[in-house]
C-alpha cells in the first residue's frame with residue numbers, strides 16, 4: 001500500500017562524514033519527527049561499533065544486517081533516517097528507499113571532505129589501510145551512485161541549520 005507523500009520518511013544519503021546524522025537530527029527537530037540513524041541500529045543489534053562488526057564478522061555480515069534494518073525503517077512513516085555511506089551501493093536498499101521514502105543526497109566536494117579525514121579514519125573501517133588516492137577514487141565512484149535520481153543538497157555552501165532548512169523547504 002502506498003504511503004501518502006506527506007507521511008513518507010525522509011532518507012539522507014552521502015559519503016561518510018558529510019553530516020547525515022547531524023543534519024538529520026536538525027531536520028527532525030524542525031519537523032517534530034523522530035530521527036533514526038541506521039548505523040546506530042546496526043551497532044545496537046551487535047552491541048559493537050561498526051569497525052568491530054567488520055573486524056569480527058566481516059563486511060558481508062554488516063551489509064546483510066544493514067539491508068534488514070533499512071527495510072524495517074523504510075516501512076515506517078514520518079521518520080528522518082540517515083543511512084551509512086555504503087548502504088546505497090546495495091541495489092535492494094536503493095529500490096526500497098526510492099520506492100517508500102523521499103531521498104536526499106548530501107553532496108560535499110572532495111576539497112571540503114578531505115579536511116575531515118583525520119576525524120573519521122579511526123571509526124570508519126572502509127577508510128582504513130587506504131591511501132589518499134584510493135580514498136579519492138572511492139569518493140568519486142560512490143558519488144556517481146549517490147547522485148543518480150535524487151535531490152541533491154549542496155552541503156559545501158550550507159551550514160548545518162541551512163542544509164536542514166533547504167530540505168524542509170523543498171518538501172513544501
Ligand code: S3P
Nearest residue numbers: 015016017050084085086125126
Ligand atoms: C560505511 C559508512 C559508515 C558505516 C560503515 C560503512 C561505508 O557510515 O555504515 O562504517 O561503507 O561508507 P557513515 O556514512 O555514517 O560514516
